[in-house]
Amino acid sequence: MSKRTKVVVWGGSAVATPEMVDVMSREAVGAGSIELVLVGRTKEKLEIVGTLCRRIAERGPADLDVSFTTDMESAVAGADYVLNQIRVGGMEGRAFDESFPRRFGIPGEETVGPGGFSYSLRTLPVVLDYCRLMEMLAPQAVLLNLTNPSSIVQYAVRRYTNVRVIGTCDSPVSLMEAVAQLLDLPLAELSFSYVGMHHFGWITRVLWEGQDVMPHVLERVEEISKLEIDAKILQAIGAIPSPYLKYYYHPDRILAKTEGRATRAEQLVGVQAAMLEQYEGWTSADKPDTLVRRGAVWYRKIVVPVLLAMIKDLRKPFIVSVDNGSAIPWLPEDTIVELPAIVGADGARPLAAAEVPADVKAMVQMNAAYERLAVEAIVERSYGKALRALLANWMVHTAGQAKGLLDSIWPEGKEDEAGKQGQVVGAVSKTEDIVFPDIVYGDGILREVPLLEERFVVVTMEEPWALAKEMLPAKPAAVAFVRSMDWDAVEGLERDISPDVERVVGIGGGSALDMAKYVAWRRNLPCDLIPSISSVDTFATKSIAVREGGHVRYIGFIVPKNVYVDYALIRQAPPRLNRAGVGDIISAHTALWDWALAHERRGERYDEDIAARFRDLLTALDENAPEIQRVSAEGVHFIMDAYAQINLICRRFGSSRPQEGADHTFAYNAEYITERPYIHGELVSLGTLVIAALQDNEWEWVEGILERCGVLYQPRDLGISEGGFVSILCSLEGYSRKYGRRYTVLDDRPITESFIEGMVGRLVF
Ligand code: G6P
Numbered sequence: 001m002s003k004r005t006k007v008v009v010w011g012g013s014a015v016a017t018p019e020m021v022d023v024m025s026r027e028a029v030g031a032g033s034i035e036l037v038l039v040g041r042t043k044e045k046l047e048i049v050g051t052l053c054r055r056i057a058e059r060g061p062a063d064l065d066v067s068f069t070t071d072m073e074s075a076v077a078g079a080d081y082v083l084n085q086i087r088v089g090g091m092e093g094r095a096f097d098e099s100f101p102r103r104f105g106i107p108g109e110e111t112v113g114p115g116g117f118s119y120s121l122r123t124l125p126v127v128l129d130y131c132r133l134m135e136m137l138a139p140q141a142v143l144l145n146l147t148n149p150s151s152i153v154q155y156a157v158r159r160y161t162n163v164r165v166i167g168t169c170d171s172p173v174s175l176m177e178a179v180a181q182l183l184d185l186p187l188a189e190l191s192f193s194y195v196g197m198h199h200f201g202w203i204t205r206v207l208w209e210g211q212d213v214m215p216h217v218l219e220r221v222e223e224i225s226k227l228e229i230d231a232k233i234l235q236a237i238g239a240i241p242s243p244y245l246k247y248y249y250h251p252d253r254i255l256a257k258t259e260g261r262a263t264r265a266e267q268l269v270g271v272q273a274a275m276l277e278q279y280e281g282w283t284s285a286d287k288p289d290t291l292v293r294r295g296a297v298w299y300r301k302i303v304v305p306v307l308l309a310m311i312k313d314l315r316k317p318f319i320v321s322v323d324n325g326s327a328i329p330w331l332p333e334d335t336i337v338e339l340p341a342i343v344g345a346d347g348a349r350p351l352a353a354a355e356v357p358a359d360v361k362a363m364v365q366m367n368a369a370y371e372r373l374a375v376e377a378i379v380e381r382s383y384g385k386a387l388r389a390l391l392a393n394w395m396v397h398t399a400g401q402a403k404g405l406l407d408s409i410w411p412e413g414k415e416d417e418a419g420k421q422g423q424v425v426g427a428v429s430k431t432e433d434i435v436f437p438d439i440v441y442g443d444g445i446l447r448e449v450p451l452l453e454e455r456f457v458v459v460t461m462e463e464p465w466a467l468a469k470e471m472l473p474a475k476p477a478a479v480a481f482v483r484s485m486d487w488d489a490v491e492g493l494e495r496d497i498s499p500d501v502e503r504v505v506g507i508g509g510g511s512a513l514d515m516a517k518y519v520a521w522r523r524n525l526p527c528d529l530i531p532s533i534s535s536v537d538t539f540a541t542k543s544i545a546v547r548e549g550g551h552v553r554y555i556g557f558i559v560p561k562n563v564y565v566d567y568a569l570i571r572q573a574p575p576r577l578n579r580a581g582v583g584d585i586i587s588a589h590t591a592l593w594d595w596a597l598a599h600e601r602r603g604e605r606y607d608e609d610i611a612a613r614f615r616d617l618l619t620a621l622d623e624n625a626p627e628i629q630r631v632s633a634e635g636v637h638f639i640m641d642a643y644a645q646i647n648l649i650c651r652r653f654g655s656s657r658p659q660e661g662a663d664h665t666f667a668y669n670a671e672y673i674t675e676r677p678y679i680h681g682e683l684v685s686l687g688t689l690v691i692a693a694l695q696d697n698e699w700e701w702v703e704g705i706l707e708r709c710g711v712l713y714q715p716r717d718l719g720i721s722e723g724g725f726v727s728i729l730c731s732l733e734g735y736s737r738k739y740g741r742r743y744t745v746l747d748d749r750p751i752t753e754s755f756i757e758g759m760v761g762r763l764v765f
Contacts, residue, residue, distance in 0.1 A: 004033040005311050008079040008138075010130060011086035011147070012038025012068060013046040015275040016296035020083075021053040022287055023304045025060025031311045038068040039075045045276065046070060052279045052288070059285060072133060073548070079138040081307060084130070084153070085146040088122040091272070094265035100408060104401045107254040108263065111199050112247045113395035114405045116149040117374055117386075121409060123147060124156045124378050131161040132554050136739050142347060144168055144307060146298065151198035151321050151336040156375045158323060158334065160654055162742070166348045167321025167336065168306050170298035171242055172201055178224045179206060179217055179240070193354035194340060195328065198321050199244035200367045201338045204354050214238070228253075237357055248363075248394045306343055313345035320348050328353045330361055335368040366392055380542075381559060383410060411524050437529070437539065437560045439644060441637055446471040446530065446566045456503040459493075459516035464508040464532035467572050477501055482508070482515040487548045494519050503528065506560075509577070510536035510545070510680070517544045521558040528562045533573045534636045535581035535681040539563045540647035565640050567633045575710070576679065578631045581639035582709045583681030583688070585621050585646070587663040588614045589702060590691040594661030594744035602743050604657075610649055614658050617642055625708035662694070662736070662744035663687040669735040670720070670728045678718060685713040686720075690729070690759060695745050714764040722765045729756050 009017065017038060028034055038053060040046030050068030057066045069075050076082065087094070097115035098108035108115045127147065134141060143165040145154050154167045172194060180187040185208060193205035206214045221240060222231040228246045247254060275290040282288055302318065309316050317340045324335040327350040331337060341348040356364070370392040377385035383406070390402040446468065455477040458465065462481060480497055483489060497519060504523075506516025507530040520527030521544065529539045538545070540563075543554040570578060592611055599606035620638070621628075627635035650656045666687030671678065685706050692699045706713050715725050729751050736746045 004035055005031070005081070006035045006037065006079045007307065008037045008039060008075050008082045008141075010039050010072075010082060010084045013040030013042060013049045014085055014087070015049060015272045015279070016291070016294055016299075017049055017085075018052050018056055018279070018287070018291055019294070019296040020299040020304065021056045021064070021066060022060070022291075023299045024307075025057050025062050025064050027304055028062035028064055028308060028311075031062065031308055033063040034065070034311070036064060036066045037075045037079075038066065039072055040068065040070060043070055048276055048279050052282055055282070056287070072130070073137060076130075076133050076141075077137040079134070079141045081142050081144060081310065082134060082138070083144045083146060083303065083307070084127065086123075086126065086130075087147070088126050089119070091265045091269050093119070093122055094268075095263045098263035098265055101395075101405065102255065102258070103408075104405050105251075105255065106395050106401065106405075107247055107251050107258060109244075109247055110265075111149040112244050113393060114390060114409075116152065117390060117393070117405075118409045120149055120152045120374055121378055121411070123149075123153060124375065127153055128156060128160055128379075129554070131157050131163045134163050135161055136741075140164075142166060142310060144303060145321075146303060149198070151338070152371050152374055154198075154321055154336045155334075155371055156379065158336065159375060160379060162655065164347060166306065166343075167198060167338070168298070168302045169198055169321070169338070170301040170303075171199065171244070172319040172338065173301045174226075174297070175203060175224075175240070175242060178226065179203065182217060182220055182223055183208070183213060192340075194319055194338075195353040195356055196242070196338050196360075196364055197336065197367055197371070198338050199242055200364060201242045201319075202356060202360055203240040204238075204356055237360065239357065239360060241360075251395060306348075309343040310345055310347070315342050315344035317341065317351065318343050318348070322348045322350045325350065327351065331365060331368050332372075336371070363394065366394065370394075381411070386410060436644070436648060437563045439539075439563045439565060439640070441565045441567075441633075441640070443567045443633065444471075445564055446569060447473055449473060449528070449530075449562075449564055451503070451505065451528075454502040455500060456505050457497050457501040457519065458505050458507055459519055460507040460512045461509070464512065464569075464573075468507045468530065468532065468569055471566070471569060476505065480515075480519075482511050485511050485514060485545065485547050487546050490515060490518055490546050494522050501525070505530065508532050510538045513538040514544050514546070517558050517560065518546070520560075527558065527560045528564065529560045530564045530566065530569070531640070532569055533577040533581075534565075534570055534631075534639045535577055535579075535583070535679070537584055537643040537647060539640075540644045542647075542651065565636065567636055570636050571631055575631045576682075576712055578636065578639075579628055579709055579711045580679045580681030580685070581643075582621065582628060582706065582711045583684035584659070585617060585639065585642050586702060586705060587661070587684050587688050588646070588659050589618055590663045590688050590695060590697060590745075591657070591659050591661035593695050593697050594691075594742070595657050597745060597748060598657075598743040601748065604743065607653060610653055610658055613645075613649055617645065621709075622705055625705055629708060629710040657742065661742070662691045662732075662746045665736050665741045665744065665746060666690055666728070666732060668739070668741075669732050672735065673728050673731055674720065674724050676719075679712075682712050682718055685711050686715065686718060689713060691745060693759060693762075694749060694751065694755065716764045720765075722760060725760065725763070725765070726756055729759065 038050050046068050054066045057064045094110050097110050097118045101108045101114040110119050143163050145165055145167045147153050150167045154165050157163050157165045176192055180190055191207045192203055194203050196202050206217055218235050221234050226243050229249050278288045278290045306318050320341050321336050321338045322341050324331050324333055324337040328337055339350045339353055341350040370389055373385050373389035377389050386406055390396045396402050451474045457478045458476040459480045478498055504516050504520040504525050504527045506513040513529050531539055542559050598604040624638040646659055667683040689702050692702045733746050
């Protein structure tokens with residue numbers, strides 16, 4: 001094998017990581033050369049753990065190189081595999097998850113029940129942020145997920161990103177080993193039927209030499225001590241569940257046992273401290289004994305075998321968590337199921353699942369509904385869905401429990417306050433509620449904005465603030481001026497704002513509104529936005545765009561409460577800034593083409609209804625061109641309303657695929673090559689025009705709309721020289737590959753010299 005495989009570990013400074021390296025250093029023989037990059041946040045801890053890992057790797061026979069870094073981007077770039085084992089909130093967070101449900105008469109655990117829900121609340125935003133980085137820097141990589149609650153995390157990744165992900169957990173293997181031990185037979189001689197979800201799986205049949213030995217197992221099932229579930233129940237059902245089912249069958253016993261006791265997390269704090277202490281300066285060739293005692297069996301039993309099965313393309317069966325597809329016909333296709341699957345270089349393909357008894361089926365279905373609702377609730381910040389999620393959880397029995405639990409962990413606190421955060425809009429989909437701001441349009445409406453009674457901070461920039469200051473009905477408690485959206489500057493500005501403000505009001509363009517969202521998100525405050533130009537869609541998006549190392553990074557999830565679109569304010573901005581709003585609408589013209597291509601060539605998910613809605617928007621754009629050119633109230637309204645619609649549609653779909661294609665890649669590459677900022681919509685307009693030409697896709701129609709709207713899109717107006725333009729085009733395909741942009745025309749048609757010549761001839765420099 002000639003290629004070097006890059007494996008990245010998120011949460012690489014975990015004290016158990018040396019165990020993974022130990023297993024790999026022995027087992028990865030024959031897997032070629034492997035570069036293992038550990039990413040951690042705390043430098044000191046990472047160095048201690050990383051140094052030990054290096055020593056262990058050097059000792060083993062495999063061709064394994066270990067490095068460690070705190071720089072996520074450089075680590076992720078070009079990765080082939082990423083192992084996610086981060087623990088958001090650390091052991092302190094885990095201790096909370098394992099204890100707070102007890103107040104409501106429910107055992108605490110970090111995966112199942114309300115504890116798992118609370119852990120998801122902390123974890124999903126972080127994992128989704130990291131996955132966005134993966135989409136950009138390592139789009140082909142496979143994510144192996146270990147972070148709990150494992151299948152909730154995995155469902156969020158599948159639903160909201162394009163990352164390929166497989167979930168690994170040792171508990172199915174451990175359960176099968178226990179059965180083999182009970183029968184006193186080697187595991188390899190037994191064959192199991194296994195079906196379910198993470199920590200919710202069942203062994204339904206055990207065969208030995210072609211014979212069903214399940215009756216023997218059930219007869220003596222009490223001997224599997226870790227199950228802690230009444231044998232009578234299992235004998236009656238005829239199946240053996242994951243030991244985690246004890247939380248559902250016997251919560252009372254677990255509560256009684258844990259009453260007044262330290263949580264697992266509290267116990268582990270001491271263990272981890274001892275481990276780190278021993279690791280420091282460890283020089284022996286043996287593994288530290290504290291590591292052995294930690295018992296991180298998951299690396300040996302499942303994580304490393306699955307990883308190596310992919311690297312070596314073994315096509316062997318493992319029980320892992322994967323997309324259901326049609327494997328379990330009685331569960332939705334997108335449920336994350338735990339099943340035997342064939343693992344090879346192209347991922348994990350689940351095998352058709354065995355039948356299960358009706359009551360088990362119903363339990364798993366309810367668990368699937370719980371996980372889906374939990375993810376949606378957290379991503380959409382929907383209190384209502386969170387309540388439904390908890391009510392659909394097997395460990396929660398009354399509505400009072402659900403509400404009490406939620407009120408003690410939901411970021412907005414109580415329901416009433418949460419209700420203030422955003423309005424639930426059901427316009428796009430009848431089945432899924434999406435939280436969306438209230439958008440108020442009007443001339444001179446800022447005077448009536450209800451701000452009198454609260455201490456609010458205005459987050460803005462000098463120019464829009466000079467215009468808007470006199471129009472507001474009340475004076476803010478503080479004004480914060482945004483100078484840069486670089487990550488450090490963003491955090492610094494948030495820290496400088498007085499702690500006692502009760503509301504955040506963003507006034508300005510993209511950066512000011514994003515910064516306002518950031519402050520509100522960090523502090524969990526209600527947020528109102530007042531756009532001062534009609535060429536930014538920040539008011540309608542749920543994430544926050546910051547810059548890191550020159551690249552955009554999307555973080556957070558926040559929906560503003562109110563958006564006030566005051567024509568009187570917007571019309572004072574230079575018309576150019578307002579007309580540029582066309583860019584992010586017209587880009588759908590080329591993005592839809594790219595999407596259809598990706599569907600055809602790559603089998604990417606395609607939705608004709610969504611494509612049709614975008615085509616309607618483009619027709620309406622054509623009709624509204626004169627109003628946009630005049631920057632009339634109608635023109636401004638059209639653009640802002642189009643943004644709102646686009647964002648709703650894309651959120652329902654799960655990505656911006658229908659609106660962003662090679663047009664945006666062109667714009668990002670132009671910024672990258674020429675190293676200067678642009679008016680986003682103008683650059684995207686030029687990008688759309690160029691890409692329409694490359695696609696052979698009604699270039700003249702695009703040009704006509706841009707002209708009639710009065711958008712500046714010619715390289716001359718944007719300050720792009722002929723040489724600069726040629727460099728942008730020459731490097732475009734490479735940029736798209738390097739930064740892992742989606743599949744587009746750039747992957748399908750070369751940019752030839754004659755195409756560049758043709759473009760140069762048609763545009764004005
Ligand atoms: C098993 C469970 C995991 C759990 C792990 C470690 O593998 O399936 O969900 O994270 O054990 O548990 P511990 O309590 O030792 O951290």
